[in-house]
Amino acid sequence: MSKITEIPSELLDNILELADEPFVHAKVCRVFNLIATPILYRTVKCASHRFLKPHNIHRFLRCITSRPALGNLVRRLIVVLYGPATRAELLPSFVAEAGSHGFPPEAQRAVADGSIMVMLFLLLHYLPRLQELVVHLPMGDPDYWILYQQMLTTSPLPLALQSIRSVELFSLAQGEYTLEMVMPFLRLPALQRFAMHGLFKYNDSKLIDEPLPGSSLIEHMAFYSCDFDGAALGALVRWSQSLRRFVYHTTTFKFHPLFLGDALRQGALDTLQHLEVEHTGSLVGCFGPLSDFTSLTYIQTSLSLLLGTPDGSTVDTIARRLSAALPVSLISLRLSVNLPWEGAMVVLAMELFVKNRRDRLKHLRKLGFRGPYENIELRRFESLCKAEGLEVLSYAFRGRTLP
Numbered sequence: 001m002s003k004i005t006e007i008p009s010e011l012l013d014n015i016l017e018l019a020d021e022p023f024v025h026a027k028v029c030r031v032f033n034l035i036a037t038p039i040l041y042r043t044v045k046c047a048s049h050r051f052l053k054p055h056n057i058h059r060f061l062r063c064i065t066s067r068p069a070l071g072n073l074v075r076r077l078i079v080v081l082y083g084p085a086t087r088a089e090l091l092p093s094f095v096a097e098a099g100s101h102g103f104p105p106e107a108q109r110a111v112a113d114g115s116i117m118v119m120l121f122l123l124l125h126y127l128p129r130l131q132e133l134v135v136h137l138p139m140g141d142p143d144y145w146i147l148y149q150q151m152l153t154t155s156p157l158p159l160a161l162q163s164i165r166s167v168e169l170f171s172l173a174q175g176e177y178t179l180e181m182v183m184p185f186l187r188l189p190a191l192q193r194f195a196m197h198g199l200f201k202y203n204d205s206k207l208i209d210e211p212l213p214g215s216s217l218i219e220h221m222a223f224y225s226c227d228f229d230g231a232a233l234g235a236l237v238r239w240s241q242s243l244r245r246f247v248y249h250t251t252t253f254k255f256h257p258l259f260l261g262d263a264l265r266q267g268a269l270d271t272l273q274h275l276e277v278e279h280t281g282s283l284v285g286c287f288g289p290l291s292d293f294t295s296l297t298y299i300q301t302s303l304s305l306l307l308g309t310p311d312g313s314t315v316d317t318i319a320r321r322l323s324a325a326l327p328v329s330l331i332s333l334r335l336s337v338n339l340p341w342e343g344a345m346v347v348l349a350m351e352l353f354v355k356n357r358r359d360r361l362k363h364l365r366k367l368g369f370r371g372p373y374e375n376i377e378l379r380r381f382e383s384l385c386k387a388e389g390l391e392v393l394s395y396a397f398r399g400r401t402l403p
Contacts, residue, residue: 064127186216
């Protein structure tokens with residue numbers, strides 16, 4: 001009988017990948033170690049264990065600086081930047097490495113003091129093939145400004161920041177960070193996907209060095225629980241040369257959707273495929289028509305954002321207005337009914353919309369609808385959709401990760 005180590009390496013690679021125990025397999029034998037080590041280092045998480053023990057980023061940084069070849073294996077880095085700081089006496093000295101990479105004295109002192117935030121920036125110098133960065137930001141950490149300044153002023157950027165394709169930022173403290181404070185992440189040269197979660201508050205200042213329209217490679221933008229002013233939001237949209245997916249979940253700030261609609265028509269008329277906008281605050285106006293978008297296949301939004309105010313519309317008028325506002329390329333529609341439309345005969349209008357959709361929306365295959373209506377009305381609407389050959393989408397709208 002053949003030994004498992006005699007299996008062709010390509011097949012053994014697949015077996016160990018599916019087994020998903022690289023830390024164990026790396027200790028079995030030399031053959032297993034050669035295959036499991038790249039799997040083990042492909043995704044790395046730096047955090048404080050249950051927020052009780054000192055952060056482990058210094059251990060990983062020490063590992064990478066002593067064996068630089070391992071840094072070439074890391075493709076995805078997850079860093080939780082809150083938790084107990086590493087005590088200086090537990091650290092090896094990374095000050096010399098920081099100095100060799102041009103860190104200013106302030107940043108070098110932060111490294112010597114065990115700053116998790118600044119050690120992240122040092123770590124990024126040793127991960128030349130990093131593709132995805134996920135960062136959980138702390139609340140009110142003064143060292144963030146050191147990281148911010150380093151990302152703004154360091155030239156050339158660390159190798160990891162030159163190769164990253166995807167960035168996702170989280171914060172437990174909504175409103176702690178402004179858009180200006182994370183612009184260095186948005187400006188990464190190879191970035192294609194960007195998502196923010198619960199980070200941003202509106203501020204009156206303009207963007208620093210407002211981005212040149214069409215100069216960014218970002219194709220996917222997602223902003224969850226964020227409040228921007230219309231000009232900043234429009235500048236971000238126009239910045240992309242090929243925007244394909246746009247998500248914006250705003251909370252309580254007064255939202256002017258026409259700014260967003262105009263920016264999307266100017267910058268993504270032929271490229272946008274996925275549009276998802278939700279709001280819980282006050283609303284001024286609507287998107288304007290989406291009918292001219294040529295590639296838009298998925299829309300998730302409210303009736304108010306699509307059509308504005310009801311203005312005493314009849315069932316027939318609502319159905320025709322909705323059909324006319326949508327692009328002929330549409331495949332999936334998730335629609336919510338918010339306060340201005342609650343008194344209108346929306347369920348009847350949606351039923352008429354479904355029956356007449358083939359006049360314009362021949363490609364529509366999936367439909368989701370939610371509102372403050374009786375279950376009997378919603379079940380009747382679902383039955384009609386199924387009878388008309390439409391897949392009924394769930395009412396749980398909130399997808400919160402990058403595709």
